[in-house]
Amino acid sequence: MSSENYAQIRKGGSLLLAWRIENKRVLIVGGGNVAAGRIVKALEADAHVTVVCPDDGLNNEVRYRINQNQVHNWINRNFEECDLENVDMVLTAIDDHVRSREIYYMCKARKMPVNVADIPSLCDFYFMAEHREGPLQIGISSNGQAPKLATMIRQHVADALPKNIGMAISKVGNLRQKLRDIDSDYESSKKRMGWMIRVCKEWSLDELANLDDKMTDLLLSFYGKDEVPSFNSIAKVSKSKEDIEEDKEKRARSRIILVGAGPGDPSLLTIKAMTLLSQADLVLSDRLVPAAILEHAKGEVRFANAKSGSEKTRSSDVSQDELLNWALEALEAGKLVIRLKVGDPFLFGRGGEEVLFFKKRGWDVEVVPGISSSLSAPLAAHIPVTHRGISDQVLITTGQGTKGRMPEIPEYNPMRTTVVLMAVGRAKNLSELLLNRAYPSDLPAMFVENGHRPNEKIIRTTVGDLGEIVERENIVSPATLVIGRAVDALLVDEERQG
Ligand SMILES: C[C@@]1(CC(=O)O)C2=NC(=C\c3[nH]c(c(CCC(=O)O)c3CC(=O)O)Cc3[nH]c(c(CC(=O)O)c3CCC(=O)O)/C=C3\N/C(=C\2)[C@@H](CCC(=O)O)[C@]3(C)CC(=O)O)/[C@H]1CCC(=O)O
Numbered sequence: 001m002s003s004e005n006y007a008q009i010r011k012g013g014s015l016l017l018a019w020r021i022e023n024k025r026v027l028i029v030g031g032g033n034v035a036a037g038r039i040v041k042a043l044e045a046d047a048h049v050t051v052v053c054p055d056d057g058l059n060n061e062v063r064y065r066i067n068q069n070q071v072h073n074w075i076n077r078n079f080e081e082c083d084l085e086n087v088d089m090v091l092t093a094i095d096d097h098v099r100s101r102e103i104y105y106m107c108k109a110r111k112m113p114v115n116v117a118d119i120p121s122l123c124d125f126y127f128m129a130e131h132r133e134g135p136l137q138i139g140i141s142s143n144g145q146a147p148k149l150a151t152m153i154r155q156h157v158a159d160a161l162p163k164n165i166g167m168a169i170s171k172v173g174n175l176r177q178k179l180r181d182i183d184s185d186y187e188s189s190k191k192r193m194g195w196m197i198r199v200c201k202e203w204s205l206d207e208l209a210n211l212d213d214k215m216t217d218l219l220l221s222f223y224g225k226d227e228v229p230s231f232n233s234i235a236k237v238s239k240s241k242e243d244i245e246e247d248k249e250k251r252a253r254s255r256i257i258l259v260g261a262g263p264g265d266p267s268l269l270t271i272k273a274m275t276l277l278s279q280a281d282l283v284l285s286d287r288l289v290p291a292a293i294l295e296h297a298k299g300e301v302r303f304a305n306a307k308s309g310s311e312k313t314r315s316s317d318v319s320q321d322e323l324l325n326w327a328l329e330a331l332e333a334g335k336l337v338i339r340l341k342v343g344d345p346f347l348f349g350r351g352g353e354e355v356l357f358f359k360k361r362g363w364d365v366e367v368v369p370g371i372s373s374s375l376s377a378p379l380a381a382h383i384p385v386t387h388r389g390i391s392d393q394v395l396i397t398t399g400q401g402t403k404g405r406m407p408e409i410p411e412y413n414p415m416r417t418t419v420v421l422m423a424v425g426r427a428k429n430l431s432e433l434l435l436n437r438a439y440p441s442d443l444p445a446m447f448v449e450n451g452h453r454p455n456e457k458i459i460r461t462t463v464g465d466l467g468e469i470v471e472r473e474n475i476v477s478p479a480t481l482v483i484g485r486a487v488d489a490l491l492v493d494e495e496r497q498g
């Protein structure tokens with residue numbers, strides 16, 4: 001006969017069981033560290049626990065459990081044989097090998113299962129390193145070889161578990177119980193098992209974990225037809241009319257508004273932005289919005305990456321996702337949500353993308369303009385971007401095109417002011433690009449760092465010198481770069497020479 005399909009027998013293991021000791025009388029001998037661990041395990045298995053140990057032998061934890069009446073019975077002295085009367089299981093955890101051995105033989109004479117903590121060969125069963133999550137218990141045994149390693153492996157196993165596993169098991173347990181209540185017929189065993197197996201296989205753990213009572217009952221109504229509908233179809237139907245009405249009301253109350261926070265000075269916020277800030281339940285803010293503005297928010301303020309702290313460790317897309325999902329959650333809950341962006345939401349603010357994101361999910365987005373630094377920063381540096389006879393047009397561009405490319409910039413026009421946002425990172429490349437487009441090397445340019453903020457810094461330079469000045473003056477973002485003859489438009493003659 002071929003044996004290839006049958007498991008090989010590997011000798012020397014233990015029989016791993018889930019031993020039910022609810023209300024069983026467990027005697028724990030000793031009151032030290034090991035006893036403390038045994039008490040926890042026995043109590044978590046709903047046993048009736050008696051501890052025998054003299055008061056001066058109790059460690060703090062054991063004393064605490066006795067004082068809290070978690071331990072059902074405490075015998076304040078050393079072990080005596082009479083303690084074994086009416087006991088179902090004995091766990092010794094004492095520092096006395098001779099006595100341990102004696103207790104073991106007393107137990108054997110009474111055919112009682114016993115664990116002797118200091119003598120593995122006298123153990124009817126070993127304890128395991130255990131991970132617990134709701135009804136889930138995972139036990140690790142090294143069969144007496146390396147208990148510390150068993151403890152460490154437990155951590156690896158716990159780390160590798162899918163989240164929600166404990167909840168999923170509870171919900172399946174509940175479903176199974178209800179199924180047996182509906183169809184308790186012994187003959188139906190195959191059908192019941194087949195249906196349960198399908199639910200467990202066809203639904204994800206998250207879905208199982210999210211089963212509420214209503215959905216459980218709905219799901220069970222398909223058992224008769226031996227069908228397993230999808231989670232989504234059950235979730236949809238389970239929403240009662242009232243739920244739907246409530247959802248509608250909530251949605252009617254919900255608003256999402258993209259608000260421009262302006263350049264950073266609170267007094268440059270629009271009145272509308274200020275009012276909304278004080279009304280919003282949730283403000284989702286760019287990191288760049290200064291605290292002086294956020295102080296006006298009465299509701300909760302959240303930033304992307306608030307938890308991880310460092311912006312650099314995660315891509316900006318991840319944090320953006322997180323932020324937008326918070327907004328969705330808040331909207332579902334009927335809240336007024338503000339997405340606060342520096343400057344103006346629709347000028348290099350990715351505001352349009354966010355509008356589309358919400359629209360696709362059924363939410364209309366209101367937009368409140370903000371003062372863009374492309375106009376306020378030149379102003380902070382006293383540069384009129386248009387000025388009769390000097391400039392009759394303005395080009396606003398980014399210094400960082402998508403995917404590392406430089407933006408397209410048209411040929412030099414002396415009557416144009418060029419405003420570059422996000423210009424610090426590639427100032428040198430920008431300088432080369434402009435020279436290529438026939439911008440004169442000595443054409444005036446102005447960096448406005450942190451315009452309209454307390455730490456504002458204004459640095460004059462020229463097109464040919466853009467790269468060097470950033471390094472020399474240690475210019476950092478946020479900074480706006482203004483280029484063109486308008487830079488010097490408001491200088492009177494003496495200033496020009498100086
Ligand atoms: C898993 C765990 C369950 C529990 O106790 O609940 C458990 N020991 C744990 C921890 C642990 N125990 C020891 C250390 C110190 C480091 C080290 O020695 O490695 C650590 C680590 C620490 O404390 O961090 C010392 C030790 N243990 C035993 C002896 C006697 C001997 O071997 O002779 C001695 C030496 C005394 C000495 O040298 O004087 C005996 C046993 N210990 C067992 C279980 C059984 C075998 C299970 C297996 O092999 O998998 C077995 C045979 C009998 C039993 O106790 O049932 C628990 C983890 C709890 C958790 O993390 O959840």
Ligand SMILES: NC(=O)c1ccc[n+]([C@@H]2O[C@H](COP(=O)([O-])OP(=O)(O)OC[C@H]3O[C@@H](n4cnc5c(N)ncnc54)[C@H](O)[C@@H]3O)[C@@H](O)[C@H]2O)c1
Pocket residue numbers: 029030031032033034035052053054056057058059077078079093094095096099116117118147
């Ligand atoms: N199995 C394990 O996982 C494990 C782990 C560590 C240590 N041990 C062994 O288990 C034993 C206990 O370890 P511990 O850290 O709890 O020691 P411990 O010194 O903290 O505790 C010993 C306890 O036993 C009590 N005691 C001693 N004789 C008694 C008696 N006749 N009746 C009632 N109580 C009595 C003491 O009062 C004390 O409370 C040690 O021998 C140790 O080598 C086993």
